Amino acid sequence: NAGVTQTPKFQVLKTGQSMTLQCAQDMNHNSMYWYRQDPGMGLRLIYYSASEGTTDKGEVPNGYNVSRLNKREFSLRLESAAPSQTSVYFCASSEVQGAGQETQYFGPGTRLLVL
Amino acid sequence: GQSLEQPSEVTAVEGAIVQINCTYQTSGFYGLSWYQQHDGGAPTFLSYNALDGLEETGRFSSFLSRSDSYGYLLLQELQMKDSASYFCAVRPQTGANNLFFGTGTRLTVIP
Numbered sequence: 001n002a003g004v005t006q007t008p009k010f011q012v013l014k015t016g017q018s019m020t021l022q023c024a025q026d027m028n029h030n031s032m033y034w035y036r037q038d039p040g041m042g043l044r045l046i047y048y049s050a051s052e053g054t055t056d057k058g059e060v061p062n063g064y065n066v067s068r069l070n071k072r073e074f075s076l077r078l079e080s081a082a083p084s085q086t087s088v089y090f091c092a093s094s095e096v097q098g099a100g101q102e103t104q105y106f107g108p109g110t111r112l113l114v115l
Numbered sequence: 116g117q118s119l120e121q122p123s124e125v126t127a128v129e130g131a132i133v134q135i136n137c138t139y140q141t142s143g144f145y146g147l148s149w150y151q152q153h154d155g156g157a158p159t160f161l162s163y164n165a166l167d168g169l170e171e172t173g174r175f176s177s178f179l180s181r182s183d184s185y186g187y188l189l190l191q192e193l194q195m196k197d198s199a200s201y202f203c204a205v206r207p208q209t210g211a212n213n214l215f216f217g218t219g220t221r222l223t224v225i226p
Contacts, residue, residue, distance in 0.1 A: 090157060102206050109157055
């Protein structure tokens with residue numbers, strides 16, 4: 001099991017460029033998530049997908065779009081990158097177990113620098 | 116909404132015990148989770164408290180008191196490899212009920 005994989009690991013963009021961050025999981029999880037992490041800010045939810053075919057906005061969705069391509073894959077697109085989008089992006093998938101416990105499994109992250 | 120507060124930094128000596136607190140303001144949640152993240156790495160799940168009280172997993176224990184809106188992670192016999200950031204998180208029972216993370220505590224273990 002690879003778990004959650006993300007590509008690319010690193011990316012440098014110029015302001016206004018677009019790119020898509022790819023994420024895939026092989027754990028047959030229904031729910032998938034995109035977070036960004038900035039120093040001192042913890043993990044902030046950008047978008048999530050509770051199941052194949054559905055997506056919803058999280059805490060900081062502006063400037064991003066997502067696609068839940070199938071149960072395995074959940075991509076994040078920046079249409080016109082801005083320096084404020086410089087961050088580390090994590091994809092996660094989750095399963096809900098007994099007593100309401102939700103365990104999230106994170107990918108290795110994508111480090112994005114927008115110049 | 117949800118609010119989870121943690122100290123931003125904690126320093127402790129190798130072999131000692133350290134407690135990382137998490138105080139929260141949230142209306143109804145399933146339980147309190149803890150995640151560990153090493154520098155440059157991804158967050159990984161550590162523990163979950165569905166009920167009040169102490170849960171022990173090896174050197175790590177986690178505690179929840181819903182009446183006090185408070186929880187903590189206790190790390191015993193600290194090792195250098197425990198230097199990392201630790202995040203508490205809750206899953207609300209209403210709304211989107213996704214995990215909501217605190218801002219994290221950076222633990223530095225010194226010799």
